[in-house]
């Protein structure tokens with residue numbers, strides 16, 4: 001159930017690790033993004049980020065106009 005209506009793909013509750021390459025830090029943020037060439041407009045893919053990599057990943061997605069929203073990891077739907 002998507003309580004918050006974020007439309008984000010669920011994340012594995014036991015695998016909340018930063019998505020940055022080579023980083024195994026605990027994720028604190030969920031970056032919601034959409035690639036309009038691959039995804040329907042309502043779809044939200046999720047990258048997880050630690051405090052150190054949040055800005056880097058936001059810039060990466062933002063540069064491609066994919067970034068939509070960043071939320072605390074606790075607000076993501078878990079499976």
Ligand SMILES: [Zn+2]
Nearest residue numbers: 018023050053
């Ligand atoms: Zn990280």
